[in-house]
Amino acid sequence: MKKIIEKIEESDAILIGASNGFSICEGLHLFGGDQAFQELFPDFIEKYGFSNILEASIFKFPKEEEKWTYLSRLIWHYSGTYHGSSVMDSLKSIIMDKPYFIVTSNGEGHFSLAGLENEQIYEIEGNWLSMQCAHRCHDTLYPSMDVIKKMAQVQQTGKITSEMIPKCPFCGREMQIHVATDHNFIPDSDGQKRFQSFVNKYHGKNLVVLELGIGCRNQMIKAPLMNLVNQEPNATYVTVNKGEIYIPEVIKHKSFGVDGDMTEILTLLKGKMTSM
Ligand SMILES: [Zn+2]
Incomplete structure (x- = not known):
């Protein structure tokens, strides 16, 4: 030393x-499936049988509302409220x-x-604080935290509606968090x-x-x-x-x-x- x-x-x-x-x-264990994961996502664990964050993060959710419910809860918990x-x-x-x-x-x-x-x-591999067009129709990154915060707050008492889901300002299709999950990731x-x-x-x-x-x-x-x-x-x-x-x-x-x-x-x- x-x-x-x-x-x-x-x-x-x-x-x-x-x-x-x-x-x-x-305290962020991507594949540990620890107590924090179980407390944060009981509904998703019950419905899809996820065993850890990594598994849920690469899952193709059938609905955008579900995808963003998961992502906003995850990101708000680990990044939005992070204090060192x-x-x-x-x-x-x-x-x-x-x-x-x-x-x-x-x-x-x-x-x-x-x-x-x-x-x-x-x-x-990118980060949770920005997002991009899921189809990579253009290469601009957008800050994600405002929309994440809003969706995380809404789901404490209710459900995320389709109007809250971020859309690509160019092609109007889905957005995704800027992390390397597929070939559309913007390096x-x-x-x-x-x-x-x-x-x-x-x-x-x-x-x-x-x-x-x-x-x-x-x-x-x-x-x-x-x-x-x-x-x-x-x-x-x-x-x-x-x-x-x-x-x-x-x-x-x-x-x-x-x-x-x-x-x-x-x-x-x-x-x-x-x-x-
Ligand atoms: Zn687009």
Whole structure:
């Protein structure tokens, strides 16, 4: 831990990769089917037998009203009422005033909702805070939270009506939340460019790559980050995960693996940093 803290403090920038394990630490378990899921969606569980958020999110609901009832309740609960978490607070303290960039497959929008800069975040698989034409007749993204909030409030006492359902302003057909569920997903090419320019900017510098809760077989974020560390002479790789630490031989000499509870580990790092 002491060596990791030294590396972070000496670094010119921090590149953070975060995936599902980070969300779980914040209480959002996409495939856990935990108590929160059961309490939030008893009606959908009874009707369709859903066992977790992921399953329900890729389900083709027969009616738009049902789709948006599910989505608005989900998104309002996990993003609309989000007020940070201890793991997020610790991460922000660790970043401090260092230049940073976050690349994530998490779609709940928590990094920006927690006050981190939108410009410094690349959400590879989109996020719940925006929506798009479900048929991708055009490539504009629209903010979703106003309509989500309204639908979430209405369903507490009644039902969502067809007039409340968002429609594409161009073709008039269905909208969908901007997450990568099918081939119509609009990729965030701007985020991809910002990520690349961050990497270019810190080429050759002391870069700490902090990987949080990414499964060992993840090809989308973990593999590119490990390749980057391999290519960058002064990069350090820090991976935090519970029971799934994987560090390839070729970068072992500049890597640290911390196995355990992420909230505890980041809190410990934060505490030691401020005391130095
Ligand atoms: Zn359209």
